[in-house]
Amino acid sequence: MHLQLESVSAGYAGADVIRELSFELPRGSIGCLLGPSGSGKTTALRAIAGFEPVRSGRILGDGRLLSAPGWHVPPEARAIGMVFQDLALLPHLDTLANVAFGLQRWPRRKRLARALALLELVGLRDHARAYPHELSGGQQQRVALARALAPQPPLLLLDEPFSSLDAELRERLGQELRRILQQRGTTALLVTHSQQEAFAMADVIGVIERGRLRQWDSAYTLYHRPADRFVADFVGEGALVPGERDETGVVRMELGRARCPTPGRPGAVQVLLRPGDVTHDEKSPVRATIVHKAFRGAETLYTLRLGGGSTVLALLPSHLDFRVGETVGIRLAVTEVTAFENG
Amino acid sequence: MLPLGVVAVCAVGVERAVWAHLAEHVLPQALVNTAWLLLGVGLGTAVLGTLLAALVALCEFPGRRWLSWALLLPLAMPTYVLAVAAVGLLDYAAPLPSALRALGVGFPDIRSRGGVILVMTLALYPYVYLVARPAFASQGLRVLEVGRALGMGPFRAFLRASLPLARPWIAGGTLLVLMETLADFGAVAAFNYDTLTTAIYKAWFGLFSLDAALSVAGVLILLVLVLLTAESKLRAHREYTALGVALPRRLPLGRWRWLATAACLLVLALGFVLPLVQLLQWSWTHRHDIGMHDLRLAVHSVSLGLVAATMTITAAVLLAYAVRHQADRFTQVCARLATLGYALPGALLAVGLYVPLARGTAFISDTWGIATTVQTSLLLLVLAYGVRFLAVAHTPLAAALLRIRPSLDEAARLHGVRGISLIWKVHLPLLRGSLATAMLLVFVDVMKEMPITLMTRPFGWDTLAIRVFELTQEGEWARAAWPSLTIVLAGLLPVLWLDRGIDAGISGRRRAPAA
Structure with missing residues (x-):
């Protein structure tokens, strides 16, 4: 999905958490919003997913208007997948059922086949009958990813996808995820406060601070040609x-x-x-x-x-x-x- | 446990003639009625309680905050009080249906199966609401968001994700409702709807046959056992599921928000406000009837409540400490058995305790010539209350005692505080709140109690609840208002008390989930 944000402002109860956010993410690319905690990056993601209304500006997906003041396509009608920061696996369902959860309208056989294929993809085929609490953090992470990918969303949003993992696992999963996304041509936008994560995953990175986008560029440009002192300071030493x-x-x-x-x-x-x-x-x-x-x-x-x-x-x-x-x-x-x- | 055993043994040994009479004339109707009642009230409360809990916990609409609390108010109204108000208001000869008939509009008979089910659903839904609300609140909106990010509409996401997660809690609440329904005596008596509990009463005081009463009780026990088994199965599976970080936000309902408010208000009006207003009005018109006799009733109710509460609390404290200090399997099984009384219908307890005591005293007087009247003494009454309400007192106490870590005892001991002074100086201040809660709960439950009191009270010891029963049997609905109102006012105390504790527990996350 070709994602466009045009001076989007959104927020809770009067105080804007993101202000005048504008960027464009071409189809098939992986973008990242990088910023300190409380900078508004999760709110931006939730606005794109449709969980937050926008207070001004527009959000478009493949040219279709998704959000604008007074206009709100509900989340379920946006065909946007999301991996939540806390993963939000359903504790009463096993791995297979969690992955198949978004495929309720599919015929049963097709649904199970797709869920198994995705488990294969994330390397958890052998854990299809395990419940979330029986899996390690990295495995839970991959189940959440498989669940979000199952309905083949043209755009996948990831909220701090690797925050709960140790450095080594983060690196490995990041590479795997990048491979999976590129293989399927899925557009993805992740938010993180870790520049390693951003550098490892993203084609294009936006640095966000106090709700404003400071710079939207490649990792090289951000690092060597930062637009302002904040970006210079936040990204790298x-x-x-x-x-x-x-x-x-x-x-x-x-x-x-x-x-x-x-x-x-x-x-x-x-x-x-x-x-x-x-x-x-x-x-x-x-x-x-x-x-x-x-x-x-x-x-x-x-x-x-x-x-x-x-x-x-x-x-x-x-x-x-x-x-x-x-x-x-x-x-x-x-x-x-x-x-x-x-x- | 004793009454269970007695009833079980005696029921088997009852004469065939009695059995035949029962099987032909009493049991079929009572069983069918009881089954319908369980089905209807169980289903009704599960749906109503769950919907209200989900609305209040997950959605935002005008008045949500105070409605969230107010929806617990029907808890203060014993089923028979609601029944009195409903029948009095809507009976065939009452003003409203008569007026409607005059206008040519038929009004369904309130004294029907549907009527009992409706009234008991309105009175008992808070049991489901009370446990389902924190279950939904702890899930938060995240569960719905998962579903919606996967392409489901909000309602579908609720059905598919939130509801299954809350299911163990809803089932637990519904099971409590079923136990209450099975045990209910006053409401079905007011509706003249024969169930197993009223059958026990009628067998005993109508046929004057203790054997017949025992046999009906035997049938009732089978149902109780089924419910108890289901409950112990459920207990293992209950855990609050916090799915990630619960968002402090709720789903805005848009155009539907006033509808949500209206729905909650309607339930509140039917289950609490209207009956209360009706009771107040009746009490006012009959204010001149209130005399010394009624005062004596109130004194009886209060003193019985106080005595029973004190005794029950003492037993509960002993039990809780026994479990704390001797946590072996035997003690725990004993504690579990001792607190099973809440599942036993009062009517069953009454027969189950009366028979062995009566036969025991008969034996004693026959053998040694000592005449006692234990069977109709206050002792029996208080004992029966204790059996029935021990769990009510035990649950908050055990939870509070569990929070006093052994390290606290050890720390106190290092400072030279031991034995009685440890309990006095350390435990008591920490337990005070729970003791008060337990006391209040038992007190109010005893005030509301009807069948045990009715069947085993000493001559002349009428209470408010008994008065309500007598008046409803005579169809004097309006005159039953005054004692009913008094009971409701007493019942309001723990509701106000309880809700504060629950909300503090959920927001503070310090409280162990209630058993």
């Missing part, structure tokens, strides 16, 4: 260092010079440097003191203080085992950076 921008768009800072591709006025700026933007080079004239180190396996994340007092992060191979207090040479590893005007 990094440091802001002072710099000076000239008329040609070149930014000068203590670490060196780099181009800033986004237009802006000349003057003092704050430059975003990601840990990968800084590298070790003993020949470099710029020296920095290591104030903190965090071992991460293949790499070590160093916090470095420059002579001018500003702090940067650098992700270096962990074989370069510097000590805290040591002074090392560093330089910029990139030719383009993102800069925000002061103030």
Whole structure:
């Protein structure tokens, strides 16, 4: 389903939880709303599903008007599937019956065949007769997914789908889910507060804060070309260092010079440097003191203080085992950076 | 347990002639009537109670908050009081049906099977409502949303998902209703609708045949056992199912919202407001009849209630502590058996306790020449109340005692507080609320009680409930209003008390689910 939101506002009892939300999700792609808890991302999802009325704006699915002030297609008539954050498996039904739950109008034989096929797909064929409380968290997750997919909804909404799982399982299920969705050409929109989840799953990510969409872009762009300081801060690690921008768009800072591709006025700026933007080079004239180190396996994340007092992060191979207090040479590893005007 | 055994043994040993008479003239009609009553009231209360509970717990409509509470009010009205009001208001000769007949509109006879079923459904639906409401509330809207996200309309989603989840609770409530229906004496007597309980009474005081009464009681026991078995099966399956996070929101009903309000109001009006108004009006017209005699009735009711409540609470406390300190299988089975009395119809208990005591005293006076009249003493009466209402007192007490963790005892012991002073200083303050609840519940139940009192009271010990029975037998509906009203007012106390506790328990999530 091609999903469109046009300056949608919605909320509980007078206070808008999402404001002027606009984005477009092309058919077959996987989108993600990323934001801190309480940012309104679940409300956005519920508005799309039809559980919340919109207070202004429009929601369209394949060009059909789903929600607008005074217009509300009920959830059951939207053909939108949803995986709830708490999964909401029905405790009195076994796995098979849970998956077949949305297929009530199908003939019995066809219904069971479809439910079994989906259980096969999520690798739970052997647990068809188990009840939800007998399954592990990851298995319950997959049952919920199979149930939502069973009626073949053209759009699937997922609310924090992996929040209850440990990191490893989250990674694996995320990849599986992506494969399943792509295989069936299902459009999907998930909400999460975890950027790893967003990066792993989504083609396009929207960062949402206090009900407003800050940026709607690919993971690369969000990370390296964040639209504002909030996105820069919320997505990934990094440091802001002072710099000076000239008329040609070149930014000068203590670490060196780099181009800033986004237009802006000349003057003092704050430059975003990601840990990968800084590298070790003993020949470099710029020296920095290591104030903190965090071992991460293949790499070590160093916090470095420059002579001018500003702090940067650098992700270096962990074989370069510097000590805290040591002074090392560093330089910029990139030719383009993102800069925000002061103030 | 004793009355059960006595009735079972004696019923088998009854003379064939008595059996033949019963089987021919009494039992078929009583059995058919009882069966219809169970079917109708069970079905009626299950549907009505469930619908109201779901409306109140899952939907939003004007007046929902206070209706949610007010719908419990019929609980204050014993079935026979509602029956008095209904028959008095709608009987063939009453003003309303007469007026309608004058207009050429036929009015269905209230003294019919349908009439009893309707009245008892209105009086008993709160038992289902009371347990189904928290069951639906704890599910929240999420269950409906699951269904709707899978393409079902809200009503279909309710039928397919919410209802099956609440089914164990609805069944539990309905079972309680069935027990009450089976035990009911006053309402069916007012309607002149012969059931097994009235058959016991008629056999005893009409035919003056204890044997016949015992045989009818024997039949009644079989039905009780069926219900008890069903109940113990259900007990194992009851658990509140919170499906994820219950949303603090309810389904807005749109155009239908006033209809929901109207439906709730209608039930409330029929089950409580109208009968109450009628009783008030009758009481007012007969206010000059109230005299010393009536005052004595009230004193009897209250004093019996107080004595029985005190004795029952004492027994319940002993029982609860026994289970707490000696949690072996034997003690638990004993406790379970001891609290089975609530399932025994009062009429059955009366015969079951009277017969062994009467025969025992006869034996004693024959052997040693000591004349006693235990069989018609207050002792028997209070004992019977105790058997019947022990569970009522035991349930809140056991729940409260369960919440006092053993670690609390150990902590107190480390500070040198032991034995009696432990109970006095630690347990009593923690149990005070539950003790009061238990006391109130038993007190009101005794005030409402009719068949046990009717059959085993000492001569002259008439109570309010007995007065209601006598007046209804004479068709003096209006004059029965005053004692009825007094009973209803007493009955309102625990309803007000109870609901506060339940809502606090659900919202606070601290209370263990009621047994």
